Amino acid sequence: MRKYLVLIFASIIMTMTLVTPARAEAKEVRVGLLYPISGPIASIGRLCVQGHQFAVDKINAEGGIKSLGGAKIKLIIADTEGKADVGMAEAEKLIKQEKVVAIFGAYQSGVTFPTSQVAEKYKTPFLIAQAVADPITERGFKYIFRTQFKASWNAVYTLDILKWLGEKYGPMAKTVALLYENTLWGQSTAKMWKRKCPDYAFKIVGDFSYSKTATDLSSTISKLKGKKPDAVLQISYLTDAILVTKTMYELDFNCMARIPSGGGHSDPRFIEAVGNLGENIIVNHMFHPSLKGPGTKVQDVNEAYKAKYKDDMDDYSASSYSITFVLKDALERAGSTNGEKLRDAIATTDIGINNSPSIYPYALKFDKTGQDPVATGIATQYQNGKLVMIYPEEYASAKPIYPMPSWKERGLR
Amino acid sequence: MNLDTIFQALVSGILTGGLFALVAIGLTMILGVLKIVNFAHGEFLMLGMYLTYYCYNVLGIDPYLCLLISIPIFFLFGVAIQRILINPVLKSPMEIQILLTLGLFFFLQNAALFFFGPYLKSIKTGYARAIISIGSVNFSSTKLIMFLFSIAFTLVLYVFLKKSDLGKAIRACSEDSYGAMLVGINVRNVYMIAFGIGTACAGAAGTLLMPVYYVDPYIGLTFVMTAFVVVVLGGMGNYIGALVGGFIIGLTESLGAALFTASLKQLATFVIFILILLLRPTGLFGARRM
Structure with missing residues (x-):
């Protein structure tokens, strides 16, 4: 009996090892989401995740990352529980185990501060759409980017x-x-x-x-x-x-x-x-669905979002949605998922207002500190x-x- | 310092104090009779608010009429909780009892999260907008009604405890349950009824609070923390102490905010809490004398 069990386990492990490289071959870009999806502010964290998911579904439906042979973006969701220490462990896990190419996070300034430090250490770009505390982009880090205004x-x-x-x-x-x-x-x-x-x-x-x-x-x-x-x-x-x-x-x-x-x-x-x-x-x-112009872009995106999630977009989902296109744009230009190359591509982001898929009322670009200087x-x-x-x-x-x-x-x- | 602000603070403090008293009286009754610290008390209040919310929004029942529904429902709810959950641990060590009521607290809070959702709900009644102005002092009619009901409720309960046979039996159990048993009082039943009354107080407070405030699954703790201070201040198990304590804390909070800053007002409350525990642990009026 025991022998059989051993055999069964062995075969399971074999199949798993066989399957893994096959999965890696299927073109996908793994991207980490680091948000509080349990705990007292879970409802906000989930809206952030929803915004990213909505953007990624759109990107994948439109053919993924073309310069990477149409690779699809796959979101790996990690839960900070709203706590800095949990967030840091999860960030490390995203990078080391899940092999994500970049991380979005982490809504709270207090959690974003230490977790982005982990990303900096492993040279993995960390993109911030919500946390507003000033010092986050004032530490001389190279892998941290924020599309949000400072507090x-x-x-x-x-x-x-x-x-x-x-x-x-x-x-x-x-x-x-x-x-x-x-x-x-x-x-x-x-x-x-x-x-x-x-x-x-x-x-x-x-x-x-x-x-x-x-x-x-x-x-x-x-x-x-x-x-x-x-x-x-x-x-x-x-x-x-x-x-x-x-x-x-x-x-x-x-x-x-x-x-x-x-x-x-x-x-x-x-x-x-x-x-x-x-x-x-x-x-x-930060955002409101009645935002006018350019054109009816905001309303179009909002309508599609509403059809899917039964609710208007809000500050959280809209900011997550918009920043996702920064990564998409950078991946296209870098043509690579290498951390340093991707970092350089993000640093040279220049997405204007008129023809960008972002629904922010300002251009997306970064100064030397990784802060969007025109964010408002x-x-x-x-x-x-x-x-x-x-x-x-x-x-x-x-x-x-x-x-x-x-x-x-x-x-x- | 503006004199108008002081008058306003006095009136607001007394009005809120009435509510604190009603919440605390239920708590102190359970503490006095059953010798159990009921951490789930605030959750009964929260459920009382939800009951009122749904009565108003689904059935169209006026929140104050809803008292006729919430008081009996919460009395029976309390009786059931006592029978099923509290009774088996009455002779257990205090840690067990605390863990049980704490468990009940988490259970009810999470059940509310599951069934009612995390978002706050409030009701809009016609009279919520009716403001009473006396000179420079303003307050809403709903707060006055809440205050008057709280006081009336407390007085009725007081007379009941002093005059009726059952009330006397409850007081007897509170002072010495063994002695009460010896003179032929059915202590088991008295425990059930006392817990039922305590729960009904919380339910009634929830109903009275609904037109004034809002409800979400976390609301219980906000009020019950203050109620614990009131109970300790008035003397654990002391009925009149809870009433007076309610007013003292209500006034401390509002005058503290008026004279210093609102950030400090809860600080003041808990400073009182610590001082009482240190200097006069039996409370201002002595413990367990109903």
């Missing part, structure tokens, strides 16, 4: 929008209040605002941080109301964004503009929960219950409503 640029961008609103539609906001959740994201953005507001002649009259698990924010909003700011710059996740909005209504707090930076305010569940209380909030983020966000505003693009103007689909009417003027109180 500090985004903070400045909020101020640009406020200034643009004042100049174009008036009156100009003179005082601002900062309202932010007190983890790294909120605090680092607030720090940037404090540094940059003087350049824009905005006076900070209030600085309020809160815990995102707070169950009541009446006191904070009441203090905010006492400061009478012209505009509120805000960093919130979803649940606190809802609480802040409801409390502002309850306490009759009014201002000329509320500009939260992405996060909870762009989540469709936000507007679902607050209804018309969310009207005219300006949300600064967009601004949208809730109008009639929907987010519409208002800035930059050339891609805008609607005019902004500014100053924001008070609750009374809107007949809500």
